[in-house]
Amino acid sequence: MANASSLSNSTVLRDQTVLWRVRQRGRARDGLRKWQLQHVTALALIPLGLYVAATLLWLATSDQTVDDAWLASPVTALLIILFVLAGLVHALVRAASVILDAVSTLAVLKLFLDR
Amino acid sequence: MERPLSPFMFPIWYRFQITSALSILHRLTGIALAVGSILLAWWLVSVAAGGELFAATHAFIASPVGMLLLFGWSIAFFYHLCNGIRHLAWDAGYGFELRQAYRSGYAVLAATAVLTVLTWLYVFLA
Numbered sequence: 398m399a400n401a402s403s404l405s406n407s408t409v410l411r412d413q414t415v416l417w418r419v420r421q422r423g424r425a426r427d428g429l430r431k432w433q434l435q436h437v438t439a440l441a442l443i444p445l446g447l448y449v450a451a452t453l454l455w456l457a458t459s460d461q462t463v464d465d466a467w468l469a470s471p472v473t474a475l476l477i478i479l480f481v482l483a484g485l486v487h488a489l490v491r492a493a494s495v496i497l498d499a500v501s502t503l504a505v506l507k508l509f510l511d512r
Numbered sequence: 513m514e515r516p517l518s519p520f521m522f523p524i525w526y527r528f529q530i531t532s533a534l535s536i537l538h539r540l541t542g543i544a545l546a547v548g549s550i551l552l553a554w555w556l557v558s559v560a561a562g563g564e565l566f567a568a569t570h571a572f573i574a575s576p577v578g579m580l581l582l583f584g585w586s587i588a589f590f591y592h593l594c595n596g597i598r599h600l601a602w603d604a605g606y607g608f609e610l611r612q613a614y615r616s617g618y619a620v621l622a623a624t625a626v627l628t629v630l631t632w633l634y635v636f637l638a
Contacts, residue, residue, distance in 0.1 A: 436603065439596055450589055453552070454582065454635050468559050477556065488546040495539060
């Protein structure tokens with residue numbers, strides 16, 4: 398009985414230590430927030446992306462006078478700024494995730510947990 | 513830690529399947545778009561600056577290499593857009609049946625082709 402109790406205690410201690418080590422790091426800390434950021438920006442990028450792609454492909458083959466007037470309009474400028482911001486956040490969040498997937502899990506664990 | 517690991521999904525150990533191929537394509541086009549955003553930023557700066565910088569940038573984009581980059585960007589963009597909507601549907605809990613997943617996959621490919629062709633027809637004819 399005493400033996401079982403001490404085994405159970407050490408298991409609990411180990412689990413708590415692992416949890417404590419993991420909780421403030423990596424996906425356990427900011428996973429939900431990154432998921433939300435990714436999905437909010439993804440939704441915003443559907444209309445923004447369609448608008449930017451349509452105008453960009455059209456303008457890239459037109460002359461400069463059209464381009465100047467296009468970006469000078471406050472509505473256009475705002476939409477472009479929103480597109481760039483949402484696109485950057487989306488790309489950075491996902492790029493970090495792709496890198497984490499591509500780099501060996503053991504290497505990541507060593508880097509962030511094994512100190 | 514010598515635990516058994518699941519083999520890498522694609523393409524050596526598993527038979528080719530459209531679901532995994534599209535998933536990897538989604539990541540590749542995402543990376544391509546992130547890299548391509550450098551060109552987008554350059555183009556926006558040159559539009560704002562105007563003058564010779566814009567003329568040079570415009571000349572580059574209108575060149576065969578520039579048009580090829582733009583064409584590749586448009587394919588990556590439309591694919592990532594369509595497949596992204598497919599992913600959003602999955603995240604909302606829809607379309608998990610195998611049949612549905614295959615169908616939506618083919619629909620994404622078809623939509624990408626149609627959107628890309630329509631866009632470039634518009635660019636060249638308008």
